[in-house]
Amino acid sequence: MAAARSVRRPFAATEAPVTSTSTPPGLARFNALEEHAAFAALHEACASTAWARRLLAARPYAAPDDLYTASDAATAELSAEDLAEAMAGHPPIGRPKPGDPTSAREQRGMAGASEGLKTEMLELNLAYQERFGHVFLICATGRTGEQMRDAVKERIGNAPEQEREIVRTELGKINRIRLARIVEAD
Known part of the structure; x- marks a missing residue:
């Protein structure tokens, strides 16, 4: 099993929240989803609960590349069971x-x-x-x-x-x- 790696949040808690004017519309909608709906969308993309939870916990994403990078890190760290x-x-x-x-x-x-x-x-x-x-x-x-x-x-x-x-x-x-x-x- 790979060693745990931390994933940098797209912005610090002290920064302004991501808005639809600075984020692509689809990503802004994803960021704005209620937790259960965002989890469902992620779980539909990948059936690993651990992967979906990790990406959910890192919201909001400032840019698509931030989401993709988080996905890559979460995928790399999946256990054999996940x-x-x-x-x-x-x-x-x-x-x-x-x-x-x-x-x-x-x-x-x-x-x-x-x-x-x-x-x-x-x-x-x-x-x-x-x-x-x-x-x-x-x-x-x-x-x-x-x-x-x-x-x-x-x-x-x-x-x-x-x-x-x-x-x-x-x-x-x-x-x-x-x-x-x-x-x-x-």
Whole structure:
């Protein structure tokens, strides 16, 4: 487990609060949400309760980069249990959550894949899950089905410790993309 690192708050308590005139509108709305609503938005972005609580505790954020930096730090410090909780919120590649447009958008690269590739990916997902005990996690945004298949083939031979760090990196990428959707909303 990584040593605990402190995350600098975006501004000191003595400074003026962040306002919508100095902060992008989506981020200002996020900063202004009641705690339970902000937690729900964060928990939807990443299923790790520890990650969501850490980002919630650091509000308000002066700029999107402050939120992304806090996310990166929180992701880096997730325990093995917290990482497992985060991964449990992700469906297998090729099987987006039914009725979830975010899941479908993120896995768009598999949507047009051939039936053969979809079947191969299902088999690889099962083999990966059997080896590592969790879903194959990759930042699928912008990747083709073939690229995802090649990645799982490459990663299935990794040592568990190496794969856990790759998963952590991929989760960080996914978290940033999902947070960007929150803060860039009009």
